[in-house]
Amino acid sequence: MPTTAFLTDSTVCIGCKACEVACKAWNEVPQDGYVWTGLSYDNTKALGHSTWRHVKFVEHEAVPGRGGHAAGQPTWSFSSDVCKHCEHAGCLDACPTGSIVRTEFGGVFVQPDICNGCGYCVVACPFGVIDRRPDDGRAFKCTFCYDRQKAGLTPACAQVCPTESIVFGDMADLRREASRRLDGLAARGVTDAVLYDAHEGSVGGTHALFIVRGDPVAYNLPPKPDVPSVYLRRAWRSAFVTAASLIGAALIAFAAQSHAH
Amino acid sequence: MPTDTDRREITLTSIRDEARELAAPPAQGPPVPPSETGYYGLPLLKRPVWSASVPLYFFVGGAAGAAAIIGAAARARGRNRLAHDARWMAAGGALISAALLTEDLGRPSRFLNMLRVFKPQSAMSVGSWALSAFGASATGAALTSSAALDVAAAATGAVMTTYTGVLIGATAIPAWSEAVDLLPAHFGASALGSATALLELLGHRDAALHHLATVAAAAETVAGASVEMKRSAAVRPLKEGPSGLLVRVGGLLSGPMPLALRLLGRRRRMARRAAGLSAIIGSLVTRFGWVRAGSASADDPAVPLKLPRA
Ligand code: SF4
Numbered sequence: 245m246p247t248t249a250f251l252t253d254s255t256v257c258i259g260c261k262a263c264e265v266a267c268k269a270w271n272e273v274p275q276d277g278y279v280w281t282g283l284s285y286d287n288t289k290a291l292g293h294s295t296w297r298h299v300k301f302v303e304h305e306a307v308p309g310r311g312g313h314a315a316g317q318p319t320w321s322f323s324s325d326v327c328k329h330c331e332h333a334g335c336l337d338a339c340p341t342g343s344i345v346r347t348e349f350g351g352v353f354v355q356p357d358i359c360n361g362c363g364y365c366v367v368a369c370p371f372g373v374i375d376r377r378p379d380d381g382r383a384f385k386c387t388f389c390y391d392r393q394k395a396g397l398t399p400a401c402a403q404v405c406p407t408e409s410i411v412f413g414d415m416a417d418l419r420r421e422a423s424r425r426l427d428g429l430a431a432r433g434v435t436d437a438v439l440y441d442a443h444e445g446s447v448g449g450t451h452a453l454f455i456v457r458g459d460p461v462a463y464n465l466p467p468k469p470d471v472p473s474v475y476l477r478r479a480w481r482s483a484f485v486t487a488a489s490l491i492g493a494a495l496i497a498f499a500a501q502s503h504a505h
Numbered sequence: 506m507p508t509d510t511d512r513r514e515i516t517l518t519s520i521r522d523e524a525r526e527l528a529a530p531p532a533q534g535p536p537v538p539p540s541e542t543g544y545y546g547l548p549l550l551k552r553p554v555w556s557a558s559v560p561l562y563f564f565v566g567g568a569a570g571a572a573a574i575i576g577a578a579a580r581a582r583g584r585n586r587l588a589h590d591a592r593w594m595a596a597g598g599a600l601i602s603a604a605l606l607t608e609d610l611g612r613p614s615r616f617l618n619m620l621r622v623f624k625p626q627s628a629m630s631v632g633s634w635a636l637s638a639f640g641a642s643a644t645g646a647a648l649t650s651s652a653a654l655d656v657a658a659a660a661t662g663a664v665m666t667t668y669t670g671v672l673i674g675a676t677a678i679p680a681w682s683e684a685v686d687l688l689p690a691h692f693g694a695s696a697l698g699s700a701t702a703l704l705e706l707l708g709h710r711d712a713a714l715h716h717l718a719t720v721a722a723a724a725e726t727v728a729g730a731s732v733e734m735k736r737s738a739a740v741r742p743l744k745e746g747p748s749g750l751l752v753r754v755g756g757l758l759s760g761p762m763p764l765a766l767r768l769l770g771r772r773r774r775m776a777r778r779a780a781g782l783s784a785i786i787g788s789l790v791t792r793f794g795w796v797r798a799g800s801a802s803a804d805d806p807a808v809p810l811k812l813p814r815a
Pocket residue numbers: 327328329330333334335336352368369370371372373374385
């Protein structure tokens with residue numbers, strides 16, 4: 245089985261939200277409120293239990309005379325966010341029921357027939373992706389279109405993207421595609437485009453790569469995400485020492501008491 | 506006849522076609538300026554979704570676990586009446602714990618799925634198994650007074666007192682993970698403080714209980730001080746805002762307050778009672794404070810994004 249991934253290239257994204265719509269349509273994701281945020285044209289705000297693709301609208305001042313941007317008009321960088329399908333996934337480690345699994349394509353999948361809604365994955369995701377749906381009670385996130393991949397189809401978001409901002413494919417191919425695109429951008433004078441690829445920290449890489457311009461932090465992409473499992477050793481050490489101390493203290497206290505009698 | 510999948514595929518095609526109409530990829534503008542706020546200052550992380558049942562469970566489960574430890578130690582020295590009450594406290598606490606945890610599940614009818622697998626890398630899984638083993642042994646011990654079950658309840662009870670610290674410490678929530686070394690010790694000490702206090706309030710006047718409660722209050726004082734001494738931005742929710750108030754008040758009530766009362770009013774029963782009540786309330790408030798601090802911490806993108814103001 246190939247190890248598949250998404251490459252989401254912000255530099256060709258037109259902010260049409262076809263990916264959001266297609267994701268909802270294919271996966272029958274319920275609506276999650278109809279609110280005006282006042283934050284540019286972004287009214288979905290963040291990934292969540294019922295938003296599995298989310299287009300960010302990073303707004304900034306334009307410099308007149310470049311690419312047709314008029315003075316006084318803001319300009320945008322759009323970027324479609326998605327579950328990172330971490331190589332070392334916090335949600336998967338945290339799941340006590342075994343509902344969250346690694347698929348044969350390398351993605352991270354929540355089996356809805358097993359999830360009992362304990363909510364522990366929610367605090368284990370360093371990207372703030374997975375969430376519990378209040379009315380349903382279970383945790384949801386991007387499935388990486390596991391059903392479509394199994395049928396040999398492209399995930400719905402990549403399928404509908406009109407500009408190839410979202411490309412789906414083999415991990416190794418996409419890495420090559422990413423550097424090809426970065427080279428192309430640099431050749432055209434766009435020197436601030438970077439590949440966001442969290443493979444250096446404890447997350448150990450992701451199945452969702454992003455090309456963004458400027459600082460990834462502007463797109464709420466964390467600079468050094470850590471899978472919470474890295475804290476386990478220290479936590480259990482403290483727990484073990486404390487547990488032993490409690491038992492020791494109790495034994496000593498009662499021994500001392502019976503000597504006093 | 507088009508199948509359902511065909512029809513849905515057609516839907517996707519029409520979504521794509523509609524989007525195509527919209528625009529061509531934009532010409533690239535000037536360099537994107539650096540961001541001081543992240544994405545409109547919106548949170549990066551998700552808040553814990555737990556209801557009040559969970560911090561309540563942290564309190565009850567911890568106290569029950571510590572009661573089992575006390576019960577086994579009391580029995581070893583022939584303090585049978587105390588051992589008896591401690592056993593029942595452990596068994597009752599285990600039952601309430603299971604009910605609280607199940608209540609908080611999004612799908613309570615699936616609570617048995619917790620025991621589908623055992624995953625050492627998931628503190629929730631370890632905790633579910635620990636609670637099950639603790640419930641079984643504590644209930645068995647209460648019903649049969651078996652020595653082996655007493656020991657089993659104490660051993661699993663020791664996990665109960667501390668694992669909840671692991672549970673929240675080993676997460677992506679900065680205020681919690683920053684305190685990962687402290688949390689199991691903090692929760693363990695406050696569990697001991699409340700279990701001893703509850704047994705005292707039941708009328709047990711063993712010197713051992715008073716001594717254990719004093720040790721617990723001293724440990725809680727150290728725990729509180731070490732929270733106060735942490736300087737990083739990640740622990741701000743433990744000191745500021747409503748969550749900070751809860752953590753601080755809880756810390757005061759479970760640490761310095763009972764410690765002072767026990768040291769100064771050693772011989773007075775009223776002082777011991779007051780110390781006990783203070784420790785119980787403190788332990789309860791503390792758990793609520795820590796969970797709430799988790800929400801506040803998730804709301805602040807500055808720490809996980811390493812923004813300049815963090
Ligand atoms: S981004 Fe979050 S939800 Fe997605 S695989 Fe990683 S830890 Fe799980």
